[in-house]
Amino acid sequence: MTELTDRYLFAATRSLPAAQREELSRDLAERIADTIDARIEAGASTPDTAERDALVELGHPAALAATYSDRPLMLIGPRYYLIWKRLLVFLESFVPVTVAAVAAFGMVIGGAGWEVIGQAVGIAITVAVQLAFWVTLVFAFIERYGASTGTDVDEALSWTPDQLPQLPEVRRPHRRADLIAALVWLAIAAGFVVWQQFGAVWIDGERTDVPLLDPALWSFWLPYLLVLLALEAAFAVWIYRSDWNWANAAVNVVLNAAFAIPAVWLFVEGRLLSPEFVELVQPHLDADAQWVLSVIFVAAVVGVCAWDCIDGIIKAAKGGGRGTLDFPGNRSVRSQSQV
Template sequence: MTTLTERYVWAAARSVPESQREELSRDLAERIADTIDARIESGASDPESAERDALVELGHPATLAASYSDRPPMLIGPRYYFVWRRLLIFLESFIPATAAAASALGLVIAGGGWEVVGQAIGIGVTVAVHLAFWLTLVFALIERAGSGQWPGTGAAADGRGSAEADPLAWTPEQLPQLPESRRPHRRADLIATLVWLCIAAGLLLWQQFGVVWEDGERSAVPLLSPELWAFWIPYLYVLIALEAGFAVWIFRNDWSPASAVVNVVLNAAFAVPLIWLFVEGRLFSDEFLAVVSPHLDADAVRALSVLFVALVVGACLWDAIDGIVKAAKGGGRGTLSFPGNRSTRP
């Protein structure tokens, strides 16, 4: 089998129960090989084109796997079911959490207390329900208004005509990479994450012994309020430990929609308390503020405050979106047919 066929067989086999995977993999590999041989012998295609055409003819691997396992996708109809499911998982993995975090931040800035947690969770659940309902409704309308074949089945002769006719059509370029092909990239992510977490843990302790320099000498002025050691700094150390464990888990299991949600939660668990403490004036120590305040006017304080909040939110949002994109690309590259997912790198 070539790499492209291996990717197709692997993508199909992972969609069925483990007890059926070996049989499906064997039967599917033989079916693809027979189809390729038939195309080559008839002179219709060269080996590379014959393989691609054979996979296009088979259609989306998850759709094919559903027919093998007798689990027909009937929620909104078979034509768009798998596209609907992938898009729903993709959107639900970050939009409700982002809405909840944004509402919590607004309520905290408005002077709310711990009750904002319950309100933010309620908003997140409401957004999740509405998102699922309206997305399903849209796909149901598309299903009933559309015509023709399932996305990625049937075919133009070169496999491109159907994709042009139907933007939701499946093509072999969207096949996920094999797990062993992605491991080197995950190893680099793991090392970088653990190094940065160790640096963060060290800085969190080091700042307590003074970060202010005056006349070339360091003063014993802590950056963060010593009162935070009663709960919030240990809380941050717990988050660092959870992040380290999560990074190891990602290395061993790769990204998935569930891990992307966990990543969003971890980022929110860091950003929301940090911004709340800052807005309440409890984040930085009085000694540190006494040293820097004489050098700043009101406009500078306001600008730095906005910059601090923007940096915290931006960094956490970037990391959350990065995890979502990696999950959307199947832990490596190329399983979804929407935003940013057309890479065909090996």
């Protein structure tokens, strides 16, 4: 088998449970080999093009996997299921959030208080449900009453073997970019902690000497934060060298908790921001605005840290990075080491 066939097997089996993945990979590999031989013997393809032609003949790997795994694509119908799924995921990824953000902005301008958060969440959920319903209804109507044009899934999605995903590798190129981005971000964060101490507030276009964070925190908490950022940098390098596993995911949870818990506690206690900064901004904010900003800050800290923890756990569960799947022909170093 060549890399093109390996990529097809990976695309067809990556969403299946491990128990089904190996069997389906083996069956598909045999079917692809038989199709290649049959096309060459019949003169339908040359030896150079037989593999690509065989994959085109088999069709979209997701649709083929559904027929093998007793999971028929029948919510809408096999003809339009993948098109419906792609469109729905695309729309749901940004439409509800965008509508909720615009609505929340309008309510804040209109003088709404902290209740804007609950209303925005309700709007986002309502839009998401309505979007799913109407998109599904339109596709169901097309499926049942639309004229048959003979267009199949591959034609509608313009699928070709060139769109097959690359095989997962233990040393994937994106991991170096992830490492560089993490180190740059941590360096910026550490630089900001020091820089803000010399003034982070502008009045009438001129920078003042008012710090953002309380200078009293330099007695312990700000040095603690700088040490924590250094540990995060070392952890990012470690992940680059060793990849994700359950131990690393646990360390990631500890590091996030070590940041989130003190940050939220100091903020709630009123010890995080400098008194000078609070004195400057407080006259411009009423009680409701202060409450909304407080909730947003706490939710942002907890949400970002929780997301990072979940992301690490998911990567560990998948075997590292974006996940390394075992299937016949997988050329990844990890797969070969397990043979």
